[in-house]
Amino acid sequence: MKEKLIHAHPISIFFFLYRFLYLLLIPLARGIISALLGGPSRWLSGAWLDLLIFGWIFFLAYEKWNHFKYYMDEDRFYYTEGIFYKRETWISMERICTLSTQQPLWMQPFGLVALRIDTLALAPDKPDLFMYLRKSEACRLMALRKKAMEAPQDSMKITCRPRILDIIFLSVFTSNSLIGIIFIATFISHAGKLFGRNLYDWLEALLHQIALGLEAVSALFEIAFKVPPIAMGIAAVLLGGWAAAFILTLLQTKNLCITRSKKGIYITGGILTKKEYSLHFKDICFIDIRQSLLTRLFRLYSVFLNATGMGKERSDIKAFIPFSARRRCETQLALLLPEYHASPRQIHPSASSIMKFLLAPLWPCLLIPLGTSVLTGLLPAWEPFLKFSGLMLSFPAYWFLGVRFMDFLSSGVSYEDGYFTLRYSTRYYLHTVVLPRKNIALIHFRQSPLQRGRNKCDLKIFSRSEGRKVHHLRNLLWEDSVRLFGAEDGASKKR
Incomplete structure (x- = not known):
């Protein structure tokens, strides 16, 4: 094994420097003390210590790179690291949720690639492993990953390239x-x-x-x-x-290409930052068919993929299917992820629940114009500014009211073939989430005093994904919700 271990790219030495920058506090403190007690001559007499600290920082960064080595085959990924305390880590290929590469614009002339490995083991806000490699080496590792995920008899391979018009709509x-x-x-x-x-x-x-x-x-x-x-x-x-x-x-997002095999999904795209992702199908947490109020009016849909290792950085590809018409979106989703299809609503809010959705956004819609009128009367010299400010503040308030009204018309939940379909809104977006039953970590049935009298409840569904993801559905019937989620034994009965 030792003779097969490989170093990361030497440029990693410069990125390891920041881990030891705290040592610069020593020459900084010495410089302050010298300036207060002895002046420039005293500082120059000890400049050799500053040079020694700088040399020690570069030496530690070099040793950090020198002691980091890795090996990968079709079954596992192994790496060792540590200067004073050696640590060895083995990751089974089946446990690697997402293997991804990124090549920003500044890396492309040098043939450098940043590689990320993500699992469910460590912190959700950063990758389990991040390193810089030569492009040829990154391609070799990605090829090993694809080979490990594709069986020889695997004939299922579907490729989808969204139209440039769909990507423009997304932008x-x-x-x-x-x-x-x-x-x-x-x-x-x-x-x-x-x-x-x-x-x-x-x-x-x-x-x-x-x-x-x-x-x-x-x-x-x-x-x-x-x-x-x-x-x-x-x-x-x-x-x-x-x-x-x-x-x-x-x-x-330009040049987006999605390929589906039996066990995996491969996503490539980007011009400023070239990106490639290889993830297990089983590690998809849920899909989110997302709309804003404007795209709802134009009947445009986009699909976002929630999976371990996807969307951690701002430059990541987030949209699995960019904005397109409903029929085209459903066709692409049926080809790439036929398991994830949105089922018709089985439980939805009643007509009497409308104020539960509209009350919160209605207050700003009333108070902002009223406050603007009052302030304009008190401060007539500021009338142009106050009217413009009131208009600017009213626009998002009324927009939010429109989103909540559309949420009232479309909200609900259903269950079919092991998948729940949740329809709800968060802020200015309408969501249709298709979530496997096995990925539900917790279901919270919540009743306010008013809801208890009307036999209604709010649902908070916590899904098993990176970080904490909560899906909030409002004002559904208590018995129907408990029955749909199979929680009759655990849920308390209505008094």
């Missing part, structure tokens, strides 16, 4: 303006460092010209439509942020 409806704004601000602030002063000056001049143009446009809008300049400024910032987030999402 349009899931792009977050805040992410784009942060990206633009970070890019501009570091443009001088990355590309030199000339590009920074060019960007500054370009933004100045854009600002002058926006100032002229905002003046026209203020004259024609009485739109205050601050409204134009905020709208321009949000639009620019959304456009940047749209481009990032598009580049992260």
Whole structure:
């Protein structure tokens, strides 16, 4: 075994440095003491100690890399690590939930790949193992993984490539303006460092010209439509942020390809960051058919996969099937995951439950316009700003009210062939979750005093996945819910 062990890429040495940066506190403390007691001459007399600390940090990082070795075959993955305390770890290939590789743009010229291994054993917020490899070595490990998951007689292999239009819809409806704004601000602030002063000056001049143009446009809008300049400024910032987030999402999901075999699923895609995932079918926790209010009106659906090792980082591919029409979405889902099909509702809220869904979002819809009117009367000089602020705050409130109303119309639960279908909403999204019965960890039947009198209850279903995932369904009949989940013996009877 020892002669088969392989080192990770030497670039890992530089990434191991941060683990020992706490040692820099020693030269920092020495420098402060020297400045207070003896001045520069005293500090220079002990500079050899600082150099020794720097050398020790690099030596520890090198030894960390030198003592990390791994070996992988079709049955297991083995690695050893530790400078002073050696640790050996064996992971059965069957226990590796997801083996994934990522190659960001900066790695591509150097032929580097980041490899992740995820299991159910360790913390859900980070991979069990993360290392840097040469691209050829990462391809070899991924080929071993595929070979281990595919039997020779395995004839089931289905490949699906979403249309570019579906990926554009995904980018349009899931792009977050805040992410784009942060990206633009970070890019501009570091443009001088990355590309030199000339590009920074060019960007500054370009933004100045854009600002002058926006100032002229905002003046026209203020004259024609009485739109205050601050409204134009905020709208321009949000639009620019959304456009940047749209481009990032598009580049992260472009070239998406999903392949299903009997035991596994393989997902590839991305341009800015090239990604590849290999996961066991049995390790899928659930699928989430997700809609916003806008996509619900356009009858567009997207499918998100919840599995161990998927979606841990912002650059991960999250959408299993991008936005597409209902029939196309159902066809792709039936080809790739025929086991996961949404069944018709068997239990749903009654018509009298509508206020249970609408009461919480209704208060902001009433209070925000009322508060805006009161403040406008008290502060007439701030009228344009207050009206615009009230409008901006009212929009998400009324949007949330619309989501809750659609939730009332579609909410419910059903069970068929070992799979539960849960329909509910969280914040601004409508969810249709298909969840295997074996992946339910806990079912919480909850009754408020009002619900107890009406024989209703809320369901909180905790699913077995990475981290804590709760599915909340509102105001369902108590007896029907208890009977559907087979909890007659454990649930208390209605008084």
